[in-house]
Amino acid sequence: ADSVHLRSNVRVIGQDEKTILRKNAMKQAKVNNFLGYGHYDISVDNPDIFNLGDGVHMLDDNAGGFYTTVATLVRRDGDMWYVNRPHPHDYLERNNAKVYTLFPPVSAYDADDAVIEHLTIDGNKAENPVMLNGCRGGGVFAMRCKRLKVLNLHIHDTNTEGISFQTCESPEIAHCLAENCLGTGFHPGSGSTGFHIHHCEARGNAACGLFYCL
Numbered sequence: 458a459d460s461v462h463l464r465s466n467v468r469v470i471g472q473d474e475k476t477i478l479r480k481n482a483m484k485q486a487k488v489n490n491f492l493g494y495g496h497y498d499i500s501v502d503n504p505d506i507f508n509l510g511d512g513v514h515m516l517d518d519n520a521g522g523f524y525t526t527v528a529t530l531v532r533r534d535g536d537m538w539y540v541n542r543p544h545p546h547d548y549l550e551r552n553n554a555k556v557y558t559l560f561p562p563v564s565a566y567d568a569d570d571a572v573i574e575h576l577t578i579d580g581n582k583a584e585n586p587v588m589l590n591g592c593r594g595g596g597v598f599a600m601r602c603k604r605l606k607v608l609n610l611h612i613h614d615t616n617t618e619g620i621s622f623q624t625c626e627s628p629e630i631a632h633c634l635a636e637n638c639l640g641t642g643f644h645p646g647s648g649s650t651g652f653h654i655h656h657c658e659a660r661g662n663a664a665c666g667l668f669y670c671l
Contacts, residue, residue: 458558459512459529460598463565463573463605471576474611478562478576482584488517488554494547499530499538501556507538512560514589515544517552522592523623527560559589561598561617565605573597574608580615582639588616591640591668592647595621603627613637618668619659624648630657637661641668 458481463469486501492515499515507513507530516525526548528540548554562578565571578596596612599605599622609632612619619635622628623646634657635642642659645652647670659666 458508459510460560460562460564463563463568463571465569465571468572468574470574473575473609474577476576477579479579480562480581480585480615481558482581483587484558485587486556488515488548488550488556490550492544492548492554494545495543497539497541497543499540499556500536501538504533504536504538507558509533511558513540513556514559514593515548515554515556517548517554519552520546520548522590525590525593527589527593557587559585559587559594559616561589561594561596562615563597565599565602567601568599568605569603571602572606572608574606574610576610578610578612578615580613580617580638582614582616585616588639591618591621591644592623595619595640595644596635596638597621599623599625599628601625605629606631608632610634615639618642618644619662620644622646622649622652625652627651628653630654633657635659635662639663642666644668644670646670
């Protein structure tokens with residue numbers, strides 16, 4: 458129901474095809490109030506469909522890319538939900554604002570020297586028909602991390618990219634397969650330096666295998 462959140466100096470090790478992280482089915486609701494930049498609140502037309510701890514993605518027709526919110530529901534007060542990360546944009550009901558339970562199966566924010574290896578990520582795109590943009594998502598997504606290692610993963614059928622990292626320093630992506638994803642296979646993103654991608658394969662994805670954002 459939410460990302461595996463990597464932390465600094467933590468190593469997550471699976472057993473290849475025996476360890477599967479599978480994205481659950483997407484839920485959605487319409488925003489029914491103005492939600493402002495820097496706020497943590499979410500007001501929707503059907504708050505009861507969500508649960509504490511759900512990972513969510515919020516956007517409207519005027520907010521995409523880095524201006525969408527990906528966060529975790531951490532508190533409810535009446536019909537109002539609250540998330541753990543502030544909104545980087547205003548979201549308006551008249552601009553078709555929505556909240557989806559979309560998130561990267563594995564994410565890392567401000568984590569140094571984290572490692573994840575030897576497991577399978579199933580994005581379950583059949584039950585997640587809305588795309589999560591690559592600036593905010595991937596089978597593995599990282600933001601502002603140093604020396605992250607992503608090794609020996611099989612990532613398939615995500616409604617986003619295979620692996621995306623943004624403003625990261627010296628990540629290593631090795632021996633990974635990204636296939637049948639709705640975005641690109643591998644996305645070394647804006648502001649990332651010193652990255653090393655090797656012995657990886659991308660096949661059958663909806664966009665390019667490797668997308669280098671300068």
